[in-house]
Amino acid sequence: MIGIDVGGANLKVVEDNSVHIHYCPLWESAPIAEILAGYGEEEAAVVMSGELADCFATKDEGIAFIVREVKKAVPRALFYGTDARFHDLPVRELAAANWLASADFLRERYSDAVFIDMGSTTTDIIPLHNFGHLLGLRDIDRLQQGYLVYIGLLRTNLAAMLGTVLISGTPTPLASEYFAVSADAHLVAGTIASGAYTVPTPDHAGTDRTACLRRLARVVCADLDEIGEEEAVSIARQAVETQVANISDTLERVTGETGIRRIVAAGIGAGFITRNFGAIDLIQELGSVAEALPAFAALEVMRRNG
Amino acid sequence: MIGIDVGGANLKVVEDNSVHIHYCPLWESAPIAEILAGYGEEEAAVVMSGELADCFATKDEGIAFIVREVKKAVPRALFYGTDARFHDLPVRELAAANWLASADFLRERYSDAVFIDMGSTTTDIIPLHNFGHLLGLRDIDRLQQGYLVYIGLLRTNLAAMLGTVLISGTPTPLASEYFAVSADAHLVAGTIASGAYTVPTPDHAGTDRTACLRRLARVVCADLDEIGEEEAVSIARQAVETQVANISDTLERVTGETGIRRIVAAGIGAGFITRNFGAIDLIQELGSVAEALPAFAALEVMRRNG
Numbered sequence: 001m002i003g004i005d006v007g008g009a010n011l012k013v014v015e016d017n018s019v020h021i022h023y024c025p026l027w028e029s030a031p032i033a034e035i036l037a038g039y040g041e042e043e044a045a046v047v048m049s050g051e052l053a054d055c056f057a058t059k060d061e062g063i064a065f066i067v068r069e070v071k072k073a074v075p076r077a078l079f080y081g082t083d084a085r086f087h088d089l090p091v092r093e094l095a096a097a098n099w100l101a102s103a104d105f106l107r108e109r110y111s112d113a114v115f116i117d118m119g120s121t122t123t124d125i126i127p128l129h130n131f132g133h134l135l136g137l138r139d140i141d142r143l144q145q146g147y148l149v150y151i152g153l154l155r156t157n158l159a160a161m162l163g164t165v166l167i168s169g170t171p172t173p174l175a176s177e178y179f180a181v182s183a184d185a186h187l188v189a190g191t192i193a194s195g196a197y198t199v200p201t202p203d204h205a206g207t208d209r210t211a212c213l214r215r216l217a218r219v220v221c222a223d224l225d226e227i228g229e230e231e232a233v234s235i236a237r238q239a240v241e242t243q244v245a246n247i248s249d250t251l252e253r254v255t256g257e258t259g260i261r262r263i264v265a266a267g268i269g270a271g272f273i274t275r276n277f278g279a280i281d282l283i284q285e286l287g288s289v290a291e292a293l294p295a296f297a298a299l300e301v302m303r304r305n306g
Numbered sequence: 307m308i309g310i311d312v313g314g315a316n317l318k319v320v321e322d323n324s325v326h327i328h329y330c331p332l333w334e335s336a337p338i339a340e341i342l343a344g345y346g347e348e349e350a351a352v353v354m355s356g357e358l359a360d361c362f363a364t365k366d367e368g369i370a371f372i373v374r375e376v377k378k379a380v381p382r383a384l385f386y387g388t389d390a391r392f393h394d395l396p397v398r399e400l401a402a403a404n405w406l407a408s409a410d411f412l413r414e415r416y417s418d419a420v421f422i423d424m425g426s427t428t429t430d431i432i433p434l435h436n437f438g439h440l441l442g443l444r445d446i447d448r449l450q451q452g453y454l455v456y457i458g459l460l461r462t463n464l465a466a467m468l469g470t471v472l473i474s475g476t477p478t479p480l481a482s483e484y485f486a487v488s489a490d491a492h493l494v495a496g497t498i499a500s501g502a503y504t505v506p507t508p509d510h511a512g513t514d515r516t517a518c519l520r521r522l523a524r525v526v527c528a529d530l531d532e533i534g535e536e537e538a539v540s541i542a543r544q545a546v547e548t549q550v551a552n553i554s555d556t557l558e559r560v561t562g563e564t565g566i567r568r569i570v571a572a573g574i575g576a577g578f579i580t581r582n583f584g585a586i587d588l589i590q591e592l593g594s595v596a597e598a599l600p601a602f603a604a605l606e607v608m609r610r611n612g
Binding site: 027052054055057058059060096121138139140143144148149150151156157159160161167170171172173174175176177178179202203204205214215218220221222223224225226227 | 333358360361363364365366402427444445446449450454455456457462463465466467473476477478479480481482483484485508509510511520521524526527528529530531532533
């Protein structure tokens with residue numbers, strides 16, 4: 001049995017206790033069936049969020065495509081929905097139920113906790129004390145409730161995250177282009193290692209420190225030698241601080257409404273969350289499968305359900 | 307004699323009283339020499355801002371590329387700089403002097419005015435009463451002073467412009483993706499006609515109203531039928547209102563510092579500026595060349611200088 005999570009940018013497969021993360025942008029080639037080619041005989045528990053990718057006119061179209069491609073390679077695949085059930089057919093409930101699979105898996109052991117899953121693109125902030133309340137929530141509901149925050153460790157466009165930065169103390173608005181992403185900030189700030197910069201760079205240049213600094217300078221329309229390294233590093237720090245502040249605000253809202261203080265963290269940003277908010281790091285508890293928790297969780301829920 | 311403006315996304319040529327706007331993204335094929343192939347015998351006054359495109363590691367690299375490509379096709383081209391002089395060689399002063407050429411052209415006739423040039427990607431807000439004060443300003447200086455606002459009629463990513471939108475009265479954060487641009491909002495709000503949507507769509511779908519509505523719904527992770535047309539139209543209105551409010555704030559800052567009240571507007575957004583702020587519309591005064599004012603202005607300044 002395997003677990004599969006089909007996101008917009010990444011396809012994750014959990015098998016035994018190992019995880020395989022494949023960059024698989026649905027808006028480009030989307031080689032889902034190729035990536036899954038070796039798993040034809042397996043039972044599979046599948047979650048998705050890739051139906052939102054804008055190569056699909058509607059989510060129904062995205063769901064139909066993903067179900068078809070996965071089943072081509074893995075005929076016995078079943079798909080977990082926002083009703084917490086597994087489905088054989090492409091139904092609307094399959095849209096963005098990946099976070100619910102995680103909550104379903106964690107809810108007994110951590111019923112007194114808020115679950116935070118920080119991925120490359122988004123962060124889920126889910127209180128686990130009332131699972132029934134989570135059923136049927138769509139992405140737009142979660143955006144409104146603070147359960148889905150569009151802040152990620154790698155792919156977030158700095159221009160969508162920061163209105164202005166301070167350059168030598170002067171507030172400076174950012175160019176509203178796709179010049180730098182959160183991975184540039186985290187790499188320069190030292191919160192990720194260079195090997196963790198696993199998404200394409202906005203300018204198709206390298207992931208070395210100088211290339212990151214150049215991208216950071218560009219957000220204020222500057223060359224690196226115009227503002228100097230110190231100011232580019234400062235942009236990185238301000239971006240990382242903004243991520244912490246935004247997650248903190250949302251977390252306070254969720255904990256304020258529930259009274260919950262305990263946090264469990266998963267996703268590639270679990271370490272970042274743990275360092276900043278004192279969470280239980282599921283990567284320590286479960287191993288690397290916690291970097292792809294929804295895929296692992298869907299598999300565990302399927303096993304639990306028999 | 308011709309005027310040329312090499313932007314990051316568009317190459318504009320002014321010849322006599324006509325203007326040709328070519329979509330020419332420097333980060334893709336950048337067929338500058340091909341576009342200019344027919345002008346080999348002309349004298350040309352050239353301005354640029356495309357050196358900031360992130361296919362260039364530095365602006366010097368971008369300037370060198372643009373000068374070389376333009377001169378390949380038009381050997382007698384001269385390049386206007388932020389020192390208000392024409393140069394034959396690729397020097398750093400050539401970076402983003404397009405707005406200064408416009409100010410140089412307009413400064414005598416409209417010395418008591420603020421000049422606003424709203425393009426596809428950015429809006430320049432330039433007080434004309436003290437030309438000397440404008441010399442040598444780089445983009446980062448203009449960002450800090452409010453002379454350069456990264457709001458455009460067509461290409462602005464809604465996620466970089468709006469933190470949240472109201473959906474049925476509920477504040478809803480936007481997905482920090484490249485899902486919809488200002489052209490989607492303006493087309494749906496009726497502030498541009500469908501023929502004016504001349505930039506690529508984020509999802510590579512059409513520029514018809516339904517395709518725009520779909521992109522607008524996607525910024526809150528929704529299908530059009532999830533939120534309904536009325537709410538998607540409301541997102542468009544909120545985006546347009548935010549553009550007006552942001553330009554208004556910056557304009558107030560610039561007019562507050564200078565005491566100037568009169569406005570002259572150019573660029574493809576001149577009509578939008580005129581309707582919202584009561585400006586003199588240079589497109590009425592000069593004809594369509596005012597849609598590519600920097601190219602026209604560089605040409606006129608070259609003529610004036612003899």
